[in-house]
Amino acid sequence: MSTGPTLNETALRAGSFKMTPLRMGVMLVAVGVYWTSIKGTEMSIQEFVTGFPAIIDLLSQMFPPDWSYLKRLGWPVIETLQIGIISTVVASILALPMAFLAAKNVSPHPVIYLPIRLFLTVCRGVSEIIWALLFVVAVGLGPFAGVIALIIYCVGVIGKLLAEAVEAVDPGPLEAMTAAGASRWKVFLYGAWPQVLPLYLSYCLYYWDHNTRQAVVLGFVGAGGVGYALFFNISTYYFEKAMMAMIVLVLLIVAIDRFCLFLRQKII
Amino acid sequence: MTTAIASGVLDAVMEERRVSRRQYMIIGMVVLAAALWSAWGTEFNIPKLVNGLPMIYDLGGRMLPPDFTILEDLMGPMVETLEMALLGTTIPIFFALPLAFLCAVNTTPHPLVSVVTRLIVGTFRTVPELIWAMVLVTAVGLGPFPGVLALTLHSIGGLGKFYYEAIESADPGVMEAMEAAGASRFKIIWFGVMPNVLPVMMSSTLFYWEYNNRASTVLGLVGAGGIGLALTHALQDFRYPEVVTCLILIVLILVVIDRISAFLRGRII
Amino acid sequence: MNNQADQHAMVEVAHLTKAYGNAAPAIEDISLSFKKGEFIVLLGPSGVGKSTLLRCLNFLVRPTSGVVRVNGEELGALSKKGLLEARHHIGMIFQEFNLVNRMSVLMNVMCGRLGTLSTWRALTYNFSPEDHELAVRALVRAGLEDTELYLRRADTLSGGQKQRVAIARMLIQEPKVILADEPIASLDVVMRIQIMDLIRDIADRDGLTVVMSLHQLDVARTYADRIIALAGGSVTFDGPPAELTDAVVERVFMKSIDEVDEEQTVETAEASTE
Numbered sequence: 092m093s094t095g096p097t098l099n100e101t102a103l104r105a106g107s108f109k110m111t112p113l114r115m116g117v118m119l120v121a122v123g124v125y126w127t128s129i130k131g132t133e134m135s136i137q138e139f140v141t142g143f144p145a146i147i148d149l150l151s152q153m154f155p156p157d158w159s160y161l162k163r164l165g166w167p168v169i170e171t172l173q174i175g176i177i178s179t180v181v182a183s184i185l186a187l188p189m190a191f192l193a194a195k196n197v198s199p200h201p202v203i204y205l206p207i208r209l210f211l212t213v214c215r216g217v218s219e220i221i222w223a224l225l226f227v228v229a230v231g232l233g234p235f236a237g238v239i240a241l242i243i244y245c246v247g248v249i250g251k252l253l254a255e256a257v258e259a260v261d262p263g264p265l266e267a268m269t270a271a272g273a274s275r276w277k278v279f280l281y282g283a284w285p286q287v288l289p290l291y292l293s294y295c296l297y298y299w300d301h302n303t304r305q306a307v308v309l310g311f312v313g314a315g316g317v318g319y320a321l322f323f324n325i326s327t328y329y330f331e332k333a334m335m336a337m338i339v340l341v342l343l344i345v346a347i348d349r350f351c352l353f354l355r356q357k358i359i
Numbered sequence: 360m361t362t363a364i365a366s367g368v369l370d371a372v373m374e375e376r377r378v379s380r381r382q383y384m385i386i387g388m389v390v391l392a393a394a395l396w397s398a399w400g401t402e403f404n405i406p407k408l409v410n411g412l413p414m415i416y417d418l419g420g421r422m423l424p425p426d427f428t429i430l431e432d433l434m435g436p437m438v439e440t441l442e443m444a445l446l447g448t449t450i451p452i453f454f455a456l457p458l459a460f461l462c463a464v465n466t467t468p469h470p471l472v473s474v475v476t477r478l479i480v481g482t483f484r485t486v487p488e489l490i491w492a493m494v495l496v497t498a499v500g501l502g503p504f505p506g507v508l509a510l511t512l513h514s515i516g517g518l519g520k521f522y523y524e525a526i527e528s529a530d531p532g533v534m535e536a537m538e539a540a541g542a543s544r545f546k547i548i549w550f551g552v553m554p555n556v557l558p559v560m561m562s563s564t565l566f567y568w569e570y571n572n573r574a575s576t577v578l579g580l581v582g583a584g585g586i587g588l589a590l591t592h593a594l595q596d597f598r599y600p601e602v603v604t605c606l607i608l609i610v611l612i613l614v615v616i617d618r619i620s621a622f623l624r625g626r627i628i
Numbered sequence: 629m630n631n632q633a634d635q636h637a638m639v640e641v642a643h644l645t646k647a648y649g650n651a652a653p654a655i656e657d658i659s660l661s662f663k664k665g666e667f668i669v670l671l672g673p674s675g676v677g678k679s680t681l682l683r684c685l686n687f688l689v690r691p692t693s694g695v696v697r698v699n700g701e702e703l704g705a706l707s708k709k710g711l712l713e714a715r716h717h718i719g720m721i722f723q724e725f726n727l728v729n730r731m732s733v734l735m736n737v738m739c740g741r742l743g744t745l746s747t748w749r750a751l752t753y754n755f756s757p758e759d760h761e762l763a764v765r766a767l768v769r770a771g772l773e774d775t776e777l778y779l780r781r782a783d784t785l786s787g788g789q790k791q792r793v794a795i796a797r798m799l800i801q802e803p804k805v806i807l808a809d810e811p812i813a814s815l816d817v818v819m820r821i822q823i824m825d826l827i828r829d830i831a832d833r834d835g836l837t838v839v840m841s842l843h844q845l846d847v848a849r850t851y852a853d854r855i856i857a858l859a860g861g862s863v864t865f866d867g868p869p870a871e872l873t874d875a876v877v878e879r880v881f882m883k884s885i886d887e888v889d890e891e892q893t894v895e896t897a898e899a900s901t902e
Contacts, residue, residue: 229411272715
């Protein structure tokens with residue numbers, strides 16, 4: 092049995108784009124939106140030309156990076172790593188009951204399902220930085236506020252993605268377990284969960300990477316780590332130090348990326 | 360089957376179970392240890408959070424009721440934010456796509472090219488758009504222009520990665536068949552690979568559009584335009600009711616974007 | 629020998645009706661009574677309501693009106709917990725087997741005992757050694773003696789093997805009633821006979837009541853004690869296979885006997901090429 096489209100099908104699909112009036116209309120609208128966007132954001136070749144020398148100048152100030160700054164970056168890097176880890180772990184755990192409650196096919200009741208979905212949307216809708224700013228009010232400056240912010244956002248995202256995955260699960264095994272007299276949550280754990288487990292792990296790894304990068308951004312609002320070092324050095328024009336911090340940051344993320352790749356192969 | 364064989368099987372099964380459970384335990388311990396270490400390092404402290412919540416409540420008192428009079432003034436910046444996100448998602452496509460084909464191991468002209476381009480794409484992706492924005496604002500000044508550039512640069516990395524991952528998961532059979540039939544490299548890519556990976560790519564692009572809308576609201580914090588700028592000004596002047604209006608507007612727009620994205624997903628993919 | 633206990637009905641439905649939304653009812657005013665140990669086949673082409681009727685028997689589908697009584701208990705009057713317990717004694721197998729693909733064969737079978745698994749054990753996926761032993765016995769009884777299969781993922785098995793696993797999962801419940809929804813439709817000809825023989829054997833040995841939906845005429849004739857034919861949501865025939873004349877068949881399948889024969893032959897031929 093073939094495992095993909097035949098050559099004929101592929102060629103046909105690529106070569107048979109029909110121009111219907113609807114498609115024409117959509118394209119015109121797209122062009123219009125694009126045009127206003129370019130105007131609105133002051134994008135122009137002019138801006139680019141005038142700005143370019145400034146960028147080059149900036150780059151020259153950033154190189155060579157200040158290698159002596161490297162040892163001072165030790166602690167911040169660890170802090171950033173820690174923020175990434177704890178926020179991902181806690182968010183992964185909290186997202187689990189969400190997946191159960193927010194999935195139409197396994198949730199106990201619409202009265203539970205709808206508010207939880209709404210809650211997840213709010214968690215996701217507000218950017219992590221804003222959550223961080225909010226929680227700085229509660230717990231003060233420092234990494235904790237950032238961790239809370241990342242957890243909230245992450246639960247919102249993973250919760251929603253997971254719930255959607257649970258809703259897309261093969262209902263057959265669920266029916267079989269219900270018929271055998273298992274309660275709802277057991278049906279979920281044994282019928283639905285095994286089907287979404289690989290996806291769940293994939294999301295967790297992906298968001299570990301994401302959270303570590305966001306930890307850097309949150310450093311801007313006082314959450315410490317490499318991000319704060321970066322922010323501080325850019326605002327005080329110590330560009331060589333900033334560049335050093337940036338290099339360290341890139342290395343950290345690449346390391347995590349590689350590690351995640353390794354883990355993925357082991358798990359899936 | 361005799362009971363002897365049955366118990367033999369049982370023993371094997373229980374042993375296998377013991378081994379795998381031990382593995383899970385070890386993994387669990389490692390994760391727990393890492394989590395505890397991280398919690399300590401980040402000053403994770405639930406009681407502190409619980410004690411601090413009343414302060415948020417207090418803040419809420421100062422924030423509500425929201426000041427809706429500024430809604431009109433916010434329209435411009437809001438549109439600016441959306442435009443930034445749109446451009447910041449669509450422009451990168453032109454760069455990310457060819458780069459992705461160079462990155463992917465099954466379509467790259469040379470393994471070395473793949474390694475180098477992956478590094479480039481990775482760097483663009485790793486540096487948060489906020490930092491790109493900060494740097495660019497320093498270079499070209501305030502406004503939405505550096506914002507668009509920041510999003511573009513970051514998205515070239517982000518989209519590039521999604522794209523090359525999609526390309527690498529394409530069915531090699533079609534490519535092989537076309538190569539055997541004597542098609543040029545470009546034709547193989549255009550007719551063999553593209554139609555299959557297009558849905559995944561569009562899905563990733565939509566995902567990034569959602570992400571960029573979120574990101575562009577934040578870029579204003581460093582002066583790169585959009586509603587983030589209005590938010591920052593209100594925050595700095597302690598005009599909290601205005602801050603709340605901005606936030607509500609942001610959340611609403613993001614929900615709408617989410618819906619649009621879901622709708623587009625259903626139609627296109 | 630028949631005695632008092634055997635005379636009391638195992639499964640009873642009275643004036644059973646199920647309508648989905650505002651559509652015409654899938655089954656209407658059905659009243660039936662099945663004795664302990666009877667092998668019932670619900671016969672008919674797809675869409676006549678066999679599936680619906682079957683699923684009403686364990687309340688996977690809640691009837692719109694009417695009473696369902698299994699082993700003396702009226703399902704509609706039970707609490708949530710009561711319904712779960714009642715279901716412990718009703719086993720069900722499906723056309724598409726409904727196994728959890730990523731789980732091992734053994735674990736799939738043990739899922740039949742989920743109802744009695746304590747909360748803590750359930751959360752940690754920790755079935756007891758007794759559960760494991762019961763599962764092995766059930767698998768052997770279901771005809772899967774190759775122990776190498778037990779730890780493999782369920783989706784690595786053939787269709788016939790999968791149905792055996794499903795049967796083992798049902799056996800571990802020690803049910804009193806077996807419900808079967810087109811259990812052989814996805815199997816090839818050789819497997820069909822083996823699975824039907826297996827089910828018949830289990831039912832006879834344990835004195836179980838079997839309610840099975842089929843559209844394969846010859847299979848129904850061979851194995852059923854009693855055939856109930858449905859058409860348009862109502863019972864059009866209720867009797868032993870011997871009474872299933874061509875005329876009845878034509879009425880049930882709403883085609884001429886030749887057409888029915890042809891369809892059934894084609895279907896069997898397709899199954900044997902899988």
